[in-house]
Amino acid sequence: MKLFFAFLFGSVLGSFFGVIVDRLPLHQSIIWGRSHCTSCQHLLSAFDLIPLVSQIFRKFKCRYCRAPIPKLYLILEFSCALTFTLAVSHKLTSIQALFTLMSILLSAFDSRDHHFPLSVWLFFTLIFMISFPFHLVYLCWIVLALLAERFSLNIGSGDFLWFFTASFVFDFFHQMLILEIACFLGIGYYLFTKKRNEIPFIPFLTIAYLALLLVPQIL
Ligand SMILES: [Zn+2]
Known part of the structure; x- marks a missing residue:
């Protein structure tokens, strides 16, 4: 259970890293402002923001405009999840x-x-x-x-x-x-x-x- 929560927390942090990568070069707030599709600007619901799961379930496409979602977000979420899991398991x-x-x-x-x-x-x-x-x-x-x-x-x-x-x-x-x-x-x-x-x-x-x-x- 401890490893599961470590993986979950890591994936959430990876998702936040995705926000930083998107917004920092545009000088936008990384704390405030709801997430939206960068293609159609549609605001994303809670179901669109579940780390790892949403992207795989939606086949890496925005559900509103079908624009492809870069795999970079998945890599960020998975690698951060893995890092936390390895840290908690003392690797x-x-x-x-x-x-x-x-x-x-x-x-x-x-x-x-x-x-x-x-x-x-x-x-x-x-x-x-x-x-x-x-x-x-x-x-x-x-x-x-x-x-x-x-x-x-x-x-x-x-x-x-x-x-x-x-x-x-x-x-x-x-x-x-x-x-x-x-x-x-x-x-x-x-x-x-x-x-x-x-x-x-x-x-x-x-x-x-x-x-x-x-x-x-x-x-
Ligand atoms: Zn879209």
């Missing part, structure tokens, strides 16, 4: 779960709009800085982020900021391992999709981080 520590949630949310922004919301990163990172031991060496990542803003380093400043927060979870060796795995995945994605535009890198960093975290436990 993830609180610091790992918190970093996973931050990475999921930043991945959603990056994959959809190639956007790195500084406010979201700051919100989570301040919690890390207040709650967990902080070492000055972590600031190297901030310096690299500032350099990436000034010069073209072929890696976004947001990716360096992600590593700054990752420093609270993994040591430098493991961070380099994450970078290697993410680069490998990114190259695979580039070759497979032949997409010539900018590749969102935070999702690959997140997958690499989760692989490093969970695979040793599974094996």
Whole structure:
């Protein structure tokens, strides 16, 4: 029962993450205002907002205008639900779960709009800085982020900021391992999709981080 409620609470949080991803770039309130279909603007009823269930039941289509609902919302709800379930079953520590949630949310922004919301990163990172031991060496990542803003380093400043927060979870060796795995995945994605535009890198960093975290436990 405890795991069921963890899954349920996680899916609700994932649904809220979907609201943040939708509204933050438009400078709309993430607390106030009822949810609506972004295609026909019809207000959604309680039955349209049940995490995971509504989307699957409606076959990923708005029931008013039949416009397709992006799978991103389902991925957000499921991954957050899974994170909470793993945390409650002690497969993830609180610091790992918190970093996973931050990475999921930043991945959603990056994959959809190639956007790195500084406010979201700051919100989570301040919690890390207040709650967990902080070492000055972590600031190297901030310096690299500032350099990436000034010069073209072929890696976004947001990716360096992600590593700054990752420093609270993994040591430098493991961070380099994450970078290697993410680069490998990114190259695979580039070759497979032949997409010539900018590749969102935070999702690959997140997958690499989760692989490093969970695979040793599974094996
Ligand atoms: Zn609609």
